[in-house]
Amino acid sequence: MESSITLQFLAEVPLRQFCWELLKGQDDMLKCKIHSEQNHNAWCEDCQQLIVNVTINHRVAKKFPPSLNYRKAFVKWILNKVESIENDVCEDLYYCYVQLLSETNAEFYYKSHHIPSSEEFIVMQESRNIISGGTTGLVSWKGGMLLAEWMLFNKELFSGTFLLELGSGCGFTGLVVLKGTDVSHYTFTDCHQTVLSLLKQNIDVNQISSERYTIAEHVWGKLDDCRDFMPDYVLAADVVFDPDLVSDLVISIACFMNQSKQKTVFMAITERNPQTYKCFLHELDAHKLKYRDLDTSKVPRLFYYDKNEHIHLLKVKAATS
Ligand SMILES: C[S@@+](CC[C@H](N)C(=O)[O-])C[C@H]1O[C@@H](n2cnc3c(N)ncnc32)[C@H](O)[C@@H]1O
Numbered sequence: 001m002e003s004s005i006t007l008q009f010l011a012e013v014p015l016r017q018f019c020w021e022l023l024k025g026q027d028d029m030l031k032c033k034i035h036s037e038q039n040h041n042a043w044c045e046d047c048q049q050l051i052v053n054v055t056i057n058h059r060v061a062k063k064f065p066p067s068l069n070y071r072k073a074f075v076k077w078i079l080n081k082v083e084s085i086e087n088d089v090c091e092d093l094y095y096c097y098v099q100l101l102s103e104t105n106a107e108f109y110y111k112s113h114h115i116p117s118s119e120e121f122i123v124m125q126e127s128r129n130i131i132s133g134g135t136t137g138l139v140s141w142k143g144g145m146l147l148a149e150w151m152l153f154n155k156e157l158f159s160g161t162f163l164l165e166l167g168s169g170c171g172f173t174g175l176v177v178l179k180g181t182d183v184s185h186y187t188f189t190d191c192h193q194t195v196l197s198l199l200k201q202n203i204d205v206n207q208i209s210s211e212r213y214t215i216a217e218h219v220w221g222k223l224d225d226c227r228d229f230m231p232d233y234v235l236a237a238d239v240v241f242d243p244d245l246v247s248d249l250v251i252s253i254a255c256f257m258n259q260s261k262q263k264t265v266f267m268a269i270t271e272r273n274p275q276t277y278k279c280f281l282h283e284l285d286a287h288k289l290k291y292r293d294l295d296t297s298k299v300p301r302l303f304y305y306d307k308n309e310h311i312h313l314l315k316v317k318a319a320t321s
């Protein structure tokens with residue numbers, strides 16, 4: 001079993017939210033009695049060494065390293081804690097820090113997310129610039145994470161199905177679903193070339209068999225791009241963010257929904273701007289689509305993301321069905 005420190009480190013949980021509390025009781029990795037029973041983090045040298053082993057030197061971090069800034073901040077944070085109470089610093093921790101100082105920043109880095117049911121990691125290559133190259137698709141958004149959690153929780157519904165996702169971005173939801181459920185086929189769509197090529201790299205890194213997925217370019221509102229697809233269900237996450245795109249987005253939702261066998265779209269939407277969300281619901285009404293907010297309170301939260309903003313999980317259907 002992986003340590004909770006490893007899981008948080010690989011997912012780049014911000015240090016201010018990092019939960020060392022979990023060490024107590026859950027993490028039996030700490031060697032010494034003081035640091036496994038007490039909950040303060042002025043670690044002894046043995047414990048520092050173990051922390052290095054399960055983070056910077058973990059096999060996944062070696063192959064798919066988190067961003068250089070994150071790794072530096074992580075090591076510096078521990079150094080500061082240890083030095084502030086004048087404990088000895090373990091040699092390996094210094095060595096790591098010096099190594100990190102000589103590394104140069106790359107545009108892309110990795111975040112790895114653990115799926116407990118399959119004991120697998122989903123490895124996501126992402127870009128440092130949240131909105132880079134004119135797209136929002138080079139990082140994973142929390143709507144995509146909630147949608148993935150909800151789908152794992154309801155995996156029987158998707159067993160053997162064909163799914164199509166609008167605005168897949170770099171692919172988090174689809175990769176979790178392909179790894180963690182037995183869907184037959186997943187079609188990823190997006191409009192942006194850099195996003196589509198990052199998506200392909202992420203699919204390859206996670207070793208998804210080519211028979212199980214399709215990548216298609218689709219620009220919302222361009223109905224010619226929709227013709228060939230007949231999924232069972234349609235999915236989308238965090239695609240409601242720009243009021244100027246809402247109208248075209250709903251045209252695509254209506255079109256794919258009509259072609260889908262279950263005439264159903266599942267969407268996760270982080271409500272950042274209530275006006276934009278309202279405008280989206282209004283557009284669904286105008287297309288005679290009905291929608292319902294699904295209860296997500298019982299969905300196990302498997303991934304690390306900020307849960308303060310409300311994320312709607314909407315089930316959208318044609319008003320007549
Ligand atoms: C905020 S990101 C969400 C990505 C992913 N679903 C997630 O949850 O991480 C929105 C995605 O929609 C795509 N997108 C934006 N405008 C689009 C359009 N007009 N047609 C198709 N895709 C679009 C972007 O390229 C980006 O990948």
Ligand SMILES: [Zn+2]
Nearest residue numbers: 032035044047
């Ligand atoms: Zn200790």
